[in-house]
Amino acid sequence: MTQAASFTIEHTRFLDPQGRPTQALPDFAEDPMAVIDLYKAMVLTRTFDAKAVSLQRTGRMGTYASSLGQEAVPIGAAAAMRAEDVFLPSFREQGGQILRGVRMAEILLYWGGDERGSDFTGPREDFPICVPVGTHAPHAAGVARAFQLRGQARVAVCVFGDGATSRGDVYEAMNFAGVHRLPVVFVANNNQWAISVPRTRQTAAETLAQKAIAAGIPGTQVDGNDVIAVRQVVGSAIEQARAGEGPTLVEALTYRLTDHTTADDASRYRDDAEVSARWKEEPIARLRLYLSDTGQWTKAEEEALIGDCTAQVEGAVAEYLATPAMPPTAMFDHLYAVLPAPLAEQRAELEEVVKP
Amino acid sequence: MTQAASFTIEHTRFLDPQGRPTQALPDFAEDPMAVIDLYKAMVLTRTFDAKAVSLQRTGRMGTYASSLGQEAVPIGAAAAMRAEDVFLPSFREQGGQILRGVRMAEILLYWGGDERGSDFTGPREDFPICVPVGTHAPHAAGVARAFQLRGQARVAVCVFGDGATSRGDVYEAMNFAGVHRLPVVFVANNNQWAISVPRTRQTAAETLAQKAIAAGIPGTQVDGNDVIAVRQVVGSAIEQARAGEGPTLVEALTYRLTDHTTADDASRYRDDAEVSARWKEEPIARLRLYLSDTGQWTKAEEEALIGDCTAQVEGAVAEYLATPAMPPTAMFDHLYAVLPAPLAEQRAELEEVVKP
Amino acid sequence: MSEITLVEAVCMALARAMAEDETVLVLGEDVGIDGGVFRATDGLISRFGADRVMDTPLSESLFAGLAVGLGAQGFRPVVEYQFMGFIYPAIDQIVNHAGRLRNRTRGRLTCPMVIRAPYGGGIHAPEHHSESMEALFAHVPGIRVVIPSSPARAYGLLLAAIRDPDPVVFLEPKRIYRAPKEEVADDGAAMPLDQCFTVREGRDVTLVAWGAMIVETLVAAETLAAEGVEAEVIDVATLKPLDMATILSSVERTGRCAIVHEAPQSGGVGAEIAAGLADRGLVNLLAPVQRVTGYDTVMPLPRLETYYMPTEERILRTVRRVLAYA
Amino acid sequence: MSEITLVEAVCMALARAMAEDETVLVLGEDVGIDGGVFRATDGLISRFGADRVMDTPLSESLFAGLAVGLGAQGFRPVVEYQFMGFIYPAIDQIVNHAGRLRNRTRGRLTCPMVIRAPYGGGIHAPEHHSESMEALFAHVPGIRVVIPSSPARAYGLLLAAIRDPDPVVFLEPKRIYRAPKEEVADDGAAMPLDQCFTVREGRDVTLVAWGAMIVETLVAAETLAAEGVEAEVIDVATLKPLDMATILSSVERTGRCAIVHEAPQSGGVGAEIAAGLADRGLVNLLAPVQRVTGYDTVMPLPRLETYYMPTEERILRTVRRVLAYA
Ligand SMILES: Cc1ncc(C[n+]2csc(CCOP(=O)(O)OP(=O)(O)O)c2C)c(N)n1
């Protein structure tokens, strides 16, 4: 027997759960504002999530998927992107979308059941939320291939969950990205659960990062509750991709602190004790400890931030609630570039039906 | 950075291309007849393949996929199975099927366009040929799950090509097998080509064996032109699976010495020089060298074997050619257990149309 | 015997089938301890254990293939897809394997599997959670497509589907998952497959529907009755193979027919029914066969979904048009 | 200008489209140096390079998704599936993404992609290589389904499909890939989508078909002509959206209609056409609308395939029945 190949998977963390550095912080973190901006984005997202859940609970919005406890993953990833890069989120990356310039009112509109919520006024090339789990990974490969063909130094960043890593599409996309060394970074938000299915029933693989090995691309693990680590590790992967060195899979280890969505009741299938323990590792408290320990963050600043976030979110909610529905015939408006004749008849019929 | 996981992929060979042992042969090979039987099976398969190709060329059979040069893979795998195990071949494993008791006349009938070719009189639980690449890997997982649920010490063995390893289904099946430690062995017949697409364009992975790492199952490589190695490595994987120790992926390195199928012309896309070089490694000559070097095989025995194989194949061909087609209404006979009424009307219509 | 919902009837049928036949297995995402996102498998894992009630990884293409393997080995897997919007990866296995295995092996290997999925709109669900794509399955040889329209029919037809030796796609109209309720005896009695149910008799017009649309159609029929028009309402129930005989004999009496379904009109199962009438029912038709359906658009997000779905009002408009022909 | 085959016309259209628009890409299995298993992409890689003519790994679900990503970025990918039997893994991406992206982003992101696949029987191909499942696509909102029936129409319609800003499933009848030949000018002229072509005029009966069945149908029409019956033959060409107007106006004149397709009858596209006639054409119908189609069985292996396919004889039997109605 001879050895044909060997592989290792690394894990990166900068701050421990108490906010204490475990190693020298990366270069970007030398700018205190860079770190504070990450903190602010996480607090805004948590404020937004809480409000969105309450809109659903009070019947003013549809089902919603909160990112409680996992804010560091999409935010760390999005913060590492350039404006001209393309973000392909799953359905739990509102923090990253907001950072990319998607308006909170748009996100509410989407979950409120209005297609205009995906017509982002900000990042025009970013993909809308992807509900069919993992099916956007091939899109990310396609977007990256477009960049490659045009010789552009742009990167596609695709985020999906631990459950998504069981989908053939995700594997096929990573494998293809490997063949062409595409400028794409796949981020697996390993929040330990896919609705009621725990990570251990999803795969026997010790890490999700090692899924990359099958695709012949680098895979690495990061502490997904350490936003500095996420920003740094995803950032290097992005810059590697931008430099033509190909794709990476980053597994971010975090935890879903709440129900899967507002339609779910996690108490049916998991212990409160497990959840309580995980509260000790969550990303916002961790970074706040670091910032206050290092004298970069005061109680007053915290209060101001909370006030500011609440105001921003309230503004978005007001805008969302004030947006009237589209006319019923809007369902025909963007079906094709030009509405084909047989469809025009159906549209006329609908118009007739809804005529006051 | 800490290390989260590490992996290695091994490669096994017993005989070099000149038939010289590179290490002590495995236990099963101590019985000379066991090795000679493997040799005979490979020669029979090559004789069969040649005849099948000529039937197609002379218009007496449809498209056919020869296994020229790759005989050791399915034969080594099938030889390691017990009768009660279940074989799930792709479309190039006739050698393994014959060893399992599928009649050569049945294989010809199948490629000759007659469904009865898949109604094996021998291994009644074995799956028929699978044309949609890789789609039988989930079936293998299902069969293995059935064995596991019934507490049976049986194993499913699924063979597919290098191209198939790019299919999401194959990944999903391996991943699921990993979660439940199913008694299934996946064998990737890496013949270096998927029609015109070379192995290097299929994936950036250094080995196909490492695809197992994504599924959290063991993966290993074997010299697929060394039937002793295939028999041994697949055999240990099978016995491990039988003992409840879970699935394995075995990558067998071999080479497709001829066209993809009779419908293909490989000279359009690959060099003769590459092919000629690979002829030096092929499995039958290699084993014959070993057997004659060790005094276990004479010219007379070789001639007798060739005569015997030719006779067996000619018998199968005669039987195939003498088998009349089914009546046209046979297309309705096994569509459902009981033909539903609306279908009965269609059947009557067909009967009417073909009435003499 | 108390009144139960359609989703409870599904669960009751699953439990019954599992109790009477140990080869029946349930698998899918979250079917175990969570009991399915709609609770269709509630309690099954505690009663029958994790071997028989299995949470699968998030691999939709896989489960259908797994069921083919289990079916070939003599098990009767019942696979849940969480929503119809996520069933498409299974089509490859359904078309290329499940629907063919018996035929291609001349009966040697078979596929006694059931694929269950909630489908249809009307509950303000998120994107991809409200589609009605039953026609994609109703065209596939070698399978059955069954849709219940009430708790009793959910129970009886699901039992029949599970006991059937061939693959069945069983689609559950989630709009009526929780209401109306109905008394259903857990007596293990299956209802016949491959047969329409005439759920209301009438002499003036035949209304053909299935799933949740039966409810709307019956409401419309009552409105018509108040106006002196007696509509016969047929619940197709098994969409493939299609029992045209019942529909034809009804139209032979009424001379008029309207078809109601949620799916997009073009190429919906309504087309096959209308085609059957244009062929073997033509001589009896006194009026055009018209369809009240979803539009050929993408199912809109919740704010506009009610405009997409056939409503009592849209059904009445069409039926009145059909009745108006002299 | 010399006579070329349908598959050569496909190749010529691809080359033309790639030459005139550098955003047009070709991808799929073996489309590169091998030129596709039917040679539909022959020579493209040497002319346009491996960046624009890309052999993909064996990942059918992937290519469709890849095309969505490329399309959203402004490319016009033309994806080849080797045979229709292997296209099913793409349905998820087609239904859930390609057909919806424009609508769900209100036109912000679009999918100008073409999915090509040879389809249909009649060439004694192996298992899974002879199916006709066009109806699965013709029901999906937001896409087009186009099938050419001659070299000229393959060229003109494929150019139109590639230039169209929305997703098109373009199915090529492989039975007529190599014959009959036809003169086709490489003039870059597209033919209109969303429109039937009347390929033979006649006053006595309307025959509707597409793809390879046009050839059989025209042969049958000639036989009928010799008997004094003039059949109008309509090539549907775009199956979705369906141009019922042309069919209705023909039947308005002939009063009789038969539909010919290879696909299984139940839920085939023929059903939608017959349904259109049962609705808006009813008043003109002098006879039942009948369909000559594949049976609702699995496409048999080659030894029986000719019994499955509509033949001139079967078409004539049906047309004579339709003509016999007084
Ligand atoms: C293809 C598909 N199957 C099923 C679902 C239903 N579903 C929605 S989210 C989810 C679990 C996703 O888990 P994971 O990928 O870990 O993401 P998370 O929700 O934890 O962020 C499931 C099964 C879906 N949306 N898409």
Ligand SMILES: Cc1ncc(C[n+]2csc(CCOP(=O)(O)OP(=O)(O)O)c2C)c(N)n1
């Ligand atoms: C799903 C699917 N896609 C495409 C094809 C057409 N096809 C037949 S064999 C083949 C290549 C298979 O390559 P590999 O898996 O390496 O097996 P090999 O033929 O080399 O044994 C292709 C593309 C198919 N049969 N199934």
Ligand SMILES: [Mg+2]
């Ligand atoms: Mg998760």
Ligand SMILES: [Mg+2]
């Ligand atoms: Mg190969």
